[in-house]
Amino acid sequence: MSCINEQSYLALCTLLSEQIALSLPADKAYLAEARLQNLARLHTRGDINALIEKASTVACNALRTELVEAMAINETYFFRDPMFSESLRDVMLPALLERRKKQKTLRIWSAACSTGQEPYSVAMLLEEHFPQLKDWDIQIIASDFSRTALDKARTGSYGLNEMNRGLPARSMARHFEQNGLEWQIKPTLRARVHFQQINLVREWPHGFPTFDIILLRNVLLYFSLEDRQQLLAKIRKQTAADGYLLLGATESLEKSAGFVPAVAGSHRPFYQPSLKV
Ligand SMILES: C[S@@+](CC[C@H](N)C(=O)[O-])C[C@H]1O[C@@H](n2cnc3c(N)ncnc32)[C@H](O)[C@@H]1O
Incomplete structure (x- = not known):
């Protein structure tokens, strides 16, 4: 499994901010690596940087949606707080x-x-x-x-x-x-x-x-x-x-x-x- 490089992490942050206004802090690259592993395995032979590049291209709408969903923070539970x-x-x-x-x-x-x-x-x-x-x-x-x-x-x-x-x-x-x-x-x-x-x-x-x-x-x-x-x-x-x-x-x-x-x-x-x- 590849590590995410700085350029890809920046591209990912831009994508998430544009798509759903998710503002990822600079020190959360490890989170992206953990959350995108499966998608990268499916689409780019485990290469996370290639996955982000592919998902950023105009034609790859469906992949972009999958990537954004994989990065969303869905934590919730009944009667929270x-x-x-x-x-x-x-x-x-x-x-x-x-x-x-x-x-x-x-x-x-x-x-x-x-x-x-x-x-x-x-x-x-x-x-x-x-x-x-x-x-x-x-x-x-x-x-x-x-x-x-x-x-x-x-x-x-x-x-x-x-x-x-x-x-x-x-x-x-x-x-x-x-x-x-x-x-x-x-x-x-x-x-x-x-x-x-x-x-x-x-x-x-x-x-x-x-x-x-x-x-x-x-x-x-x-x-x-x-x-x-x-x-x-x-x-x-x-x-x-x-x-x-x-x-x-x-x-x-x-x-x-x-x-x-x-x-x-x-x-x-x-x-x-x-x-x-
Ligand atoms: C941490 S969960 C909170 C769920 C629930 N409101 C709670 O407090 O338990 C945040 C949710 O916001 C959704 N979300 C994030 N950005 C969004 C956006 N731009 N439009 C709609 N939903 C969004 C995520 O998909 C996720 O399901």
């Missing part, structure tokens, strides 16, 4: 239930959903804690740029390691059925989540609605400041004026992002659009 459930269950959803009680609609977008644990956690939480929403029109849209991640998400099927990360036993018993060595979300709950391929730094679908809650968790941290700012401006337009934006536990927004903390003085990473932009 205790603040996730707490903020949704105790603050955002009760407030929105009150504000939307006439129209009885709720729109939620998991904007970088990886293999689906995040949107399915939202669907489970709604079912477990808000039975009064049964006759509401609830839309949970989940998107990612990665087709591989979305293919898995749509199956709603997870192995033992994934089931053991974050999922309470009572949720497992209630919402999953065992299927060989995997556990699959029951069809009614699976049908609540609509998966869609969206690259956050490309054009979004026409007529994409505004959302009451947008989950943009653990993705902004891989973006450059400029890409973050551009994305947040788009996200703000997609957030209902009285809606919420939820980030990952270690993420926060700069003041200029067009959002303010939803609970003043709170360290929970959720925000509302500010009145002034």
